[in-house]
Amino acid sequence: MWCWRLTGLFNVPCRLSRSTSHRSAWLPGCGKIFSAAAARWHHTAPESLKCAWQLHGDHLELRYANTLMRFDFVWLRDHCRSASCYNTKTNQRSLDTASVDLGIKPKAVRVDETTLFLTWPDGHVTRYGLEWLVKNSYEGQKQQVMHPRILWNAEIYRQAQIPSVDCRSFLETDEGLKEFLQNFLLYGIAFVENVPPTKEDTEILAERISLIRETIYGRMWYFTSDFSRGDTAYTKLALDRHTDTTYFQEPCGIQVFHCLKHEGTGGRTLLVDGFYAAEQVLQKAPDQFELLSKVPLKHEYVENVGGCHNHMIGVGPVLNVYPWNNELYLIRYNNYDRAVINTVPYDVVHRWYTAHRTLTTELRRPENELWVKLKPGKALFIDNWRVLHGREAFTGYRQLCGCYLTRDDVLNTARLLGLQA
Ligand SMILES: C[N+](C)(C)CCCC[C@H](N)C(=O)O
Ligand SMILES: O=C(O)CCC(=O)C(=O)O
Ligand SMILES: [Fe+2]
Numbered sequence: 001m002w003c004w005r006l007t008g009l010f011n012v013p014c015r016l017s018r019s020t021s022h023r024s025a026w027l028p029g030c031g032k033i034f035s036a037a038a039a040r041w042h043h044t045a046p047e048s049l050k051c052a053w054q055l056h057g058d059h060l061e062l063r064y065a066n067t068l069m070r071f072d073f074v075w076l077r078d079h080c081r082s083a084s085c086y087n088t089k090t091n092q093r094s095l096d097t098a099s100v101d102l103g104i105k106p107k108a109v110r111v112d113e114t115t116l117f118l119t120w121p122d123g124h125v126t127r128y129g130l131e132w133l134v135k136n137s138y139e140g141q142k143q144q145v146m147h148p149r150i151l152w153n154a155e156i157y158r159q160a161q162i163p164s165v166d167c168r169s170f171l172e173t174d175e176g177l178k179e180f181l182q183n184f185l186l187y188g189i190a191f192v193e194n195v196p197p198t199k200e201d202t203e204i205l206a207e208r209i210s211l212i213r214e215t216i217y218g219r220m221w222y223f224t225s226d227f228s229r230g231d232t233a234y235t236k237l238a239l240d241r242h243t244d245t246t247y248f249q250e251p252c253g254i255q256v257f258h259c260l261k262h263e264g265t266g267g268r269t270l271l272v273d274g275f276y277a278a279e280q281v282l283q284k285a286p287d288q289f290e291l292l293s294k295v296p297l298k299h300e301y302v303e304n305v306g307g308c309h310n311h312m313i314g315v316g317p318v319l320n321v322y323p324w325n326n327e328l329y330l331i332r333y334n335n336y337d338r339a340v341i342n343t344v345p346y347d348v349v350h351r352w353y354t355a356h357r358t359l360t361t362e363l364r365r366p367e368n369e370l371w372v373k374l375k376p377g378k379a380l381f382i383d384n385w386r387v388l389h390g391r392e393a394f395t396g397y398r399q400l401c402g403c404y405l406t407r408d409d410v411l412n413t414a415r416l417l418g419l420q421a
Contacts, residue, residue: 044111051130053111060109062116064130069137073104076118079136080126142325148420149386150186151276153368157187164191164378171208178417181209185414185421188383189271195258197376199401202258205379209413210405213252215245216301216310222260224399230305232336236395241272241363241388242334245404246299247312251332253407255382255389257400259374264396269380271370272388274331277362278319281355288355293319295352299332300339313339318359330385333363363388374400381405 044051051064060071077100078093080086085095108119116133118126134140150160162183169176170192184190195201203220206212212219217229225236232239245252257269282289294317301312320330341349362368371392374380382389385407414421 042109042111044113050113051111053109053116055106055109060106062111062130062133065134067134067137067139067143069133069139071133071137073106074100074102076106076126076128077104077120079128080124081128082124082126084124085126138324144325146322146325146327147185147329149188149275151279152187152273152370153276153365154370155367157273157370160187162187162190164193167192167194167196167205170205174417177208177413178419181410181414181417181421182419184381184383184410185419188273188275188387190381192379192381193377195377195379197258197260199260202256202379202401203403206256206403206405210254210409213404213406215248215252215404216303216308216312220401220403222399222401224397225394228306229308230303231301236393236398238393239391240335241270241390242336243274243332243384243388244334245314245384246332246334246337247301247314247339249314249316251314251330252384252404254405254410255384256379256402256405257374257382257389258376258379258402260376260399260401262375262394262396262398264394264398266392267394267398268371268373268392270388270390270392271372271382272363272368272390273386274333274363274388275328275386277359277365277368278328278331280362281359285355285358288351288358289319291348291352291355292359293317293321295348296343297332297341298339298343299334299337301337315343318356328386331388333359333388335360 041052041054051062053063054061059073060076062069062071078095078097080095081088085093087094104120106118107121108117110117111130114130116128116130118128120126150156152160165176165180165183170180180190180192192205195205199220199222203212206220217223223229223234225234227234243251244255278289278292281292296315296317299314301310303310314332316330316332318332319328320332321328341352344352372380384404411421
């Protein structure tokens with residue numbers, strides 16, 4: 001159901017990206033290679049077209065499992081998995097890549113049903129499983145998604161009826177943790193229920209999946225509307241949708257919120273899937289999507305309140321995509337914390353404002369807004385690289401606790417449980 005939503009992100013041509021310039025050079029070329037040079041193709045077995053290969057001046061071309069791959073010779077030497085080149089105990093390369101002649105060429109090539117064999121000028125033999133090559137080639141990787149996701153608006157999210165995970169099952173069983181992480185990876189948000197409403201218990205939750213990322217706000221933070229810090233978060237005012245810590249070179253990966261107390265009105269939490277909105281921009285105005293992914297901007301945090309003095313600057317585009325498949329991995333969006341734009345000339349600035357407006361329009365569509373009231377006992381985990389949060393103005397005493405998590409460690413936990421992350 002979600003595949004089609006995802007593919008859009010990768011297939012739309014991105015004029016400046018390397019992958020596209022490759023693609024256009026590649027597609028017209030491949031027909032020619034097959035027809036004009038068919039005599040030079042070597043097949044595993046005469047009756048089998050499963051695998052065929054051809055040696056060119058500076059690369060090896062291999063066709064296997066419906067994938068046409070091209071391998072640079074240095075790449076083929078560098079990735080050798082023989083005992084002298086690769087340590088399988090540590091999964092680390094032992095070969096010194098700098099010792100490989102950049103003009104290296106195999107002196108013999110052979111392919112059987114499962115394996116490619118290369119003999120190098122010094123007699124060293126490298127073997128590659130054909131399946132391994134498909135999985136690890138550029139062409140194979142280009143067809144893959146790094147992070148499978150389900151993009152959502154309020155309706156899609158509600159209809160999916162994703163259950164909250166119970167605190168005990170989250171803490172005590174691998175199944176509970178895995179279910180939670182799977183939902184978190186797919187949707188960018190996930191809830192844990194029946195959490196004792198204390199900072200200490202929230203910390204135990206956080207530590208179950210990751211390392212806590214300590215920042216200028218501390219390790220575990222409590223906050224209320226006391227303006228103890230120089231930021232609107234510490235008031236009763238409404239906060240429009242945004243991602244946090246855009247002013248870090250690497251914005252925090254995950255934000256945990258647990259509302260410990262609220263005696264008053266308002267204060268609901270707003271959640272918006274930034275990737276869903278970005279996908280709409282890509283569909284409607286690919287040039288604008290591209291601009292948002294290419295123009296670097298600064299975000300800034302300048303604080304001088306009480307004893308707190310901080311000046312943080314983070315640089316990066318609003319949308320961050322992997323260049324080989326155009327897949328989004330990070331949105332940096334905070335209009336409060338966006339710094340003076342002095343990294344782009346005036347004409348690009350105007351086009352950037354237009355693109356920013358298009359994205360903002362998508363982010364603000366009421367149908368994309370998921371509103372939830374955080375209550376004591378219900379902890380919310382937000383993927384701060386994807387899902388924007390905001391809050392409604394409120395009255396009365398409201399206390400939130402939480403922390404940031406290091407993204408690498410959340411993904412590490414997910415992978416160890418067998419999830420693709
Ligand atoms: C979450 N906590 C209250 C600790 C910090 C809030 C940081 C707010 C800042 N404007 C930002 O968006 O990064
Ligand atoms: O008060 C809230 O619900 C959230 C405030 C906020 O955006 C933050 O702390 O990052
Ligand atoms: Fe925030």
